[in-house]
Amino acid sequence: MPLLDALGLDLERRPDAPLHRQLYERLIDGIAAGAIKPGEKLPSTRDLAQFLGVSRNTIMLAFEHLTAEGFLEGQSGSGTYVAREPPSKAATPAPARINPALRAAGTLDRSFACGAGFADVPATLRHMRRPVPFRSNFPAVDAFPVQVWAKLAADIYRKMSPELAGELMGEGDPQGYAPLREAIVEHVTLGRGLVCRPENVVVFAGAQHAVDLACRILLTEGETAWCEDPGYDGAYASVTAAGARPVAVPVDADGLDVAAGVARAPDARLAYVSPSKQFPLGMSLSLERRRALLDWAGRADAWILEDDYDAEFRYAGRPLPALHALDREARVIYLGTFSKTLFPGIRLGFAVVPDALVEAFVAARSVTGRYSPMLEQALVARFMSEGHFASHVRRMRKLYAQRQAHLLDALARRLGNWMTPEPTDTGMEIVARLRPGLSARRVAAAAVQEGLELMPLSALAREAEVDDLLTIGFSAFSAEQMDEGVETLRTVLLRLESTSRAP
Incomplete structure (x- = not known):
């Protein structure tokens, strides 16, 4: 060339x-x-x-x-x-894959320091969400029914009456578009066993928005909250930002260790948990543990945030009912998201909250972004009510099962000397255990240099020893992309192996 x-x-x-x-x-x-x-x-x-x-x-x-x-x-x-008229050379181009605005904000000569609550926001929350192999928890945007979506959007605009225009193009309801809340109730009632009404649903700009607002409402400065270890870093960040103290609670094969949580912080005000598929390890919270968690919440007058982030994508057998479905004392706030079932850019999620908390959540929502865009809410409501959402989820279950099978085969054939992947029956990623002597952090750091993204579980751990574990996402990638990614990762591992053997 x-x-x-x-x-x-x-x-x-x-x-x-x-x-x-x-x-x-x-x-x-x-x-x-x-x-x-x-x-x-x-x-x-x-x-x-x-x-x-x-x-x-x-x-x-x-x-x-x-x-x-x-x-x-x-x-x-x-x-x-x-470009025929390219810009002049950038003096200090922004680092790759990090929001330039965030980097710029961090280099300004400010006269004040960041508040303690936001001083240690995890870097993982700042990444632009783009499908780089093998990013976890990223849906198959390549398989999204764009033509159906476009036709629904065009139909909404084409048939918009002056009255509907005033509703969808004017100011919205902080609680969320009523037809969308009705569609959400039907979805969680049939699919997850919840018993609720549209009045219990509050629409948010994604599940993280709901987690953050729940922490602000339910926690006061100095109180404690249980968080899974390893676990979702957004929960730790939100608890800290609310002025409270996150307490790392270990997980095992049965999920969150409730007894350990009681021993560490019996009077905690809140517990964040992902019972359907623990993030990031992947196990389900056992029925015995679910009952123990609900019993503790009732005794301690505590609240439970149930993050049901990808329960729709279960390939085998029937899942346990949502924790919310077992709750008889109205202690559980159920969280769902369309970022995983549809696409991340939609930025819509929801919470199903107990009657006693509805007014507090709606009032708080009205001063934190006021409301989510109404046209997007109307489009999702149509997508759900006309059956497209259920059809899309069924297609994605089949596709994700196929993609996982392809990845497992490729890993076994090409990377079996370095790792043992664990199949999953739910979700968008698997966990792989590295052979003794390999560090997940080191492997992930080397993979980044080659354009790959792997998540070392130690990045999500506080006390848990998990530096031999990686998450490897498969949902967003074609067979060709995964094959190429596996070969690149093989090159990375061979290089690390040769380096460790060098005198």
């Missing part, structure tokens, strides 16, 4: 500069120096990856950032070209 030979794109594997970042900077330098002319066509991502000896994901990451910043232009069916 004469163009690339002229540029001298000799990428180096360095911990301080991922390969995609190096390529991004080299191409900007080439454009700024005139070595790559405006309007000039670049090699395909596949050809460029082969030429440089890197994964295709590395090339795609670099191209995506250059396109977003105006240096490159993609032409459908033709390829990628240098």
Whole structure:
């Protein structure tokens, strides 16, 4: 490739500069120096990856950032070209895959310090949610029924009466669009065994929004809250931001260890739990533990946040009923999200709250974002009421089962010397145990350099010793993407192995 030979794109594997970042900077330098002319066509991502000896994901990451910043232009069916009027060279381009606004905010010379509640927000909550192999908990946006969605949206606009326009294009109800709340009640009643009314449902901008607001409402400064260990970092962050203290409670094969929680913080005001599929380890909370947790909440006058984040995607057998379905004392706040069942960009979730808390939640919702966009709520309501949601979930169950099977086969064939993956009957990712001597943090850090994303469970742990465990997502990736990712990960593991053996 004469163009690339002229540029001298000799990428180096360095911990301080991922390969995609190096390529991004080299191409900007080439454009700024005139070595790559405006309007000039670049090699395909596949050809460029082969030429440089890197994964295709590395090339795609670099191209995506250059396109977003105006240096490159993609032409459908033709390829990628240098923009005819590229911007001047950025003095300090923003690091890859991190929101530039967040990085900028962190470098400003401010006259005040960040409040203690937000001083240690986990970096995992700041990542742009994009499907890089093997990101966990990311739905198959490539299989979303876009044409059905578009037809419903067009129909809503085409048939919008002045009265409906006033409802959907005016100010919304902080509690949520009534037809959507009705559709949610039907969904959780039939699918998860809840007994509730539309009046118990509050719509949020995703489940994390609901977690955060629940912590603000239910916790006061200095109180304690149980959080699973390892567990969802957003729960720890929200408890801390509310001025309370998260208490790490271990999990085992039966889920949250209720007895350990009682021993550590018997008077905790709140417990966050993911009973259908514990995040990130994947087990279900046993029926005995569910009853013990509800008994404790009743005795302690405590509340339980039940995060039912991907229970819809169960491939085998019937799941246990939601914890909320077993609650006889109205202590459970049930959380659901459309970010997993539909797509992350929809930013809609919901909470099913006890009667005694409805007014508090609606009042708090009215001052934290006021309400979610009404047109999106109306579109989801139509998608659900006309049966498209149920059909989509059924298709995704089948697709995710197929994708998991493909990944398990590829891992067994190509990576069996380094890890043992555990199949799952629910969700979008598996947990793999590394062989003795391998660190999940080290493997994940090396994989990032090659354009992959793996989650070491130790990043979600407070006291639990889990540095031999990784989550590997499969739901968002085709067989081809997973095969390429597995080969890239094999290269990473071989390199780490050779490094550890070097004298």
